[in-house]
Amino acid sequence: MKQHIRAFVDDYLGELIEGSAAIFAGAGLSVPAGYVDWRELIRPLSEELGLNIQLENDLVALAQFHVNANGANRHKLHKAVIEAISADNPPTENHKLLAKLPIQTWWTTNYDRLIENSLRAVGKIVDVKSAVPQLATTRPRRDATIYKMHGDVDRPDEAVATRDDFERYPRDRGAFITALAGDLVSKTFLFLGFSFTDPNLEQVLTRVRLTFANNQRRHYAVFRMRTRLKGESVADFEHYKLRQALVIEDLRRFNVRVLTIDDYGEITEFLKELVDRYKRRTVFVAASSVDFGGWSKEVVDEFTQTLGKLLVAKGTRIASGLGAGIGDSLLSGALREVLSSNRTVDESLILRPFPQAMKGEDLTKLWEDYRQEILSHAGIAIFLFGTKDVDGEIQVAEGMFREFEIARNQGVAVIPVGGTGGAAESLAYKVLEDPNRIVPELGDDGGKIVDGLLQRPESPMELIEPLLRAVQILQGGKR
CATH class of the missing domain: 3.40.50.450 (Rossmann fold)
Structure with a gap:
């Protein structure tokens, strides 16, 4: 195990013992379970618009274009979410390992049920919050709370997906921003499968950084080091490799320390280490x-x-x-x-x-x-x-x-x-x-x-x- 990851295990284990550990799960945590990422989810909508999804970087804007082209009708967008995610695919090994840890606070931008299903499978009582009214209630004797800040597959009509949704987010779902800001101050997060392109999270991180200046709590994120893709030019590869390095450096402003890995199997390895050492x-x-x-x-x-x-x-x-x-x-x-x-x-x-x-x-x-x-x-x-x-x-x-x-x-x-x-x-x-x-x-x-x-x-x-x-x-x- 790499030295910087072993140091993380030591630190995060302490947070687990103190009850201060939290998880933020992005789409990358769900893809190995058989779910598509956001790019693949809206690929049919892109094709309907006559656009090549591979040439698109602003996928939120693409979802908005499709809604615009259909007279603000979101039916096909909701249908795409349901068809891509409604199946209860079994949790991955990483989900199962995370569920064994005493983590009480979970945040995710995913619509799927993998986190709650893995927690329930080990006998934990789960309080899922995917809509603002749910934030005002607390499930008795809960072991874990999951904040699904972009919605849930069971409520596709409320899914945060388009540019309009993100622009209205502070007004319509601002309570999630407030709750996340509070958790970022009081807990140590591990970001898994997250690309840090979500404008809501960036807004929250900025608020915490400006409020607490040099006293920000340390968080961790896992990045797989960029490798050259099949058919990718050397120039393009060098561009994306440099950009990843700049993103890693920029995250230091928010006191997010990046754990670099060469293979996703390294995540499973250090999660097993955490489970073993906690037990x-x-x-x-x-x-x-x-x-x-x-x-x-x-x-x-x-x-x-x-x-x-x-x-x-x-x-x-x-x-x-x-x-x-x-x-x-x-x-x-x-x-x-x-x-x-x-x-x-x-x-x-x-x-x-x-x-x-x-x-x-x-x-x-x-x-x-x-x-x-x-x-x-x-x-x-x-x-x-x-x-x-x-x-x-x-x-x-x-x-x-x-x-x-x-x-x-x-x-x-x-x-x-x-x-x-x-x-x-x-x-x-x-x-x-x-x-x-x-x-x-x-x-x-x-x-x-x-x-x-x-x-x-x-x-x-x-x-x-x-x-x-x-x-x-x-x-x-x-x-």
Whole structure:
């Protein structure tokens, strides 16, 4: 990954954690899903006017020409929008990755439903605002708000498409301009698939720049570096290449930093990195014990309380099923840190105590669903101890093996602390059979790290430092 993109990932991750990240999606984000861009959408209208769409740069004016030629009748324009976009094409990989991030604010000039569909697919409640009256209402318990500033395919008659529409925009839809200006001041935007030729956005950026002068918030945009097209002359290529460089430089006036890429696949790469690193802020702790690995209960309680406290102190959220013999002390340590800091319980803990009352297949299925659900929140899974009492006999906790399997299937990085014994010890030996395959996230030193945690110390407290160091490696995005 390029250095300037890695620096962006570090910065934007911080904004995600603070709840200050936003997305602005242009047509380029939707094209890979099978939708046409604006040029292709109005190509039939251009042909009807007898104009070559390839020679046209002002496509908004072209839409206006067509409306003018039809006596201000917009029927064919609306029909073109519906025919091009009404199908519910499946979201792209990039949409799916973005939907996994805790982004609450979305802006787009697109008419399609890709953003809202991808968000709903991961269970999020979405508040879509494509008309001014909708800005005055708020959907309860929403997870994300999507501002469709040029309208929606369900309302083609209100689509912003012609020169008249843009000229009337401050009067008819000025509330969107005000709302966007506010978000540009308070949030860090990532512009994806956007060409920065929209006059409404330029007006908003100018307003923010003039108001806040040298105190503008930094934003990011992704540009694919211009390459020579088939049949394009060298002179034309050099012209467009120079123009792109000048646009990139001009965006600095608005504190928009451009991330240059050579291939659109690089967007997917850094979005995956963002998703992985954000999820790794949540650590699932799989732990249960009845014999405490041969240590005293008091020593193990100190170990797990300290672990819970230090994980939360480092900004990590703990997910736990509160395993027998371990869960209470882990929770106590975590809560002690939460109550002594400015964090909230929801920010620091995801608790899913395993129910015990039911019997038979119902309980087995419930436990499986529980494990799948809680691990879906995490990016790292730590395995400690792993024993249980069966009719007075100490046995290895088989459930921990299943949690390990689910974690790897979901792409969750695993850290078995084999020095604690039980199932964790068995899992550590399993990892050491092929560390490059099982713990690739830990890098070339993965086997060495797991082996170090496999060695049994005199006190479990000696495991704290190497364990937290492994977590730090994973949360730092090291590969």
